[in-house]
Amino acid sequence: MIRLTWQVQRVLEVLLDDPREEWYGLELIQETGILSGSLYPILMRLERFGLLESRWEDIDETVEGRRRRRYYRLTGEGLQWAVRAMASRREQRLRLTPRWEPS
């Protein structure tokens, strides 16, 4: 469905930190360390699969003195999927990590 690249994992990690919180583009860029060119296709893909939802900020732009932002948040289905995906990835990583035992 969606390839779990390290960038997708990074985005999911941030979104899973507090699933109820909404994030806008620059915040996600700063938090994940991923450039916009890579971040937006990821958000777009997650949104198309119904794992992410987005909405425009409801503000008066002239009063605030800035443009409105678009906020992103995991959907219920997206939250379940993200938790499962990250858990399976952690499991895989553990399996691949060599265990050193003291002799």
Next chain:
Amino acid sequence: MRAAFLGIVLSLLRQLGLAFVAAILVAAVLSAVDRRTGAVGRWLVRVAVVLLPRDSRPRFREEWAELVEDAGRTGVRPLRQALSLAVIGAPRMAILLRLPLSRRIRVWLLTSLGIPSYLIALVAVPSRVAAHAGWESDLVVGLMFSFFGLSNVSRLGRYLEVKLNRSFVWPEPAWWLANPFLAIATGVDGSRARSGVCLFLGILIALTPCASLAWVEWREGRRARRRAAQRPPMASAANTDGGV
């Protein structure tokens, strides 16, 4: 013979000179404009949005303009984000939004073997090393970019050698020098805006000869197909005659 050799040398010198001078000038002007006004970043976003399907444009035009403005007014971070959107994000999303999965896989395979692998292997990895080393200088960035331009002159030269069946003296070592130097230019932490502009122009310069070569190949192929279509089908005519 001597006149022909001299002509080749002169044209080569002109091309090299142009590659150096134009590259340094363009890089310097664009970086100065963006530092003062941020106009380059805004223009890049507008260009990037054009790549997307018509119904998605308004949303991303607004969202990305907000992102670039939000990134600050110093001219460094906004331009970096805008470049990233224009060079990487928008083309990827254009594919994602337009093509069905089977075609997306084909496009992905083609592009993954081309520019991205080149950028990762020869630009991204060495650029990290250079960033850690802390190399930074306007002059270095300008020179690196001009080396990249030079390398493409060299690539075009090799193509012409094959096409014209003539041997020229092309600055082949420049090709090998260009990539690590460009990598250094793009990885310098303190001057990301300038190096970003260099990378963007470098990609444009890299693609221009490729596009022109592809066009020449396509035109020649079309001519060959036309010639083949106009030729009478000899073998099949003989078979038909024999059959009758």
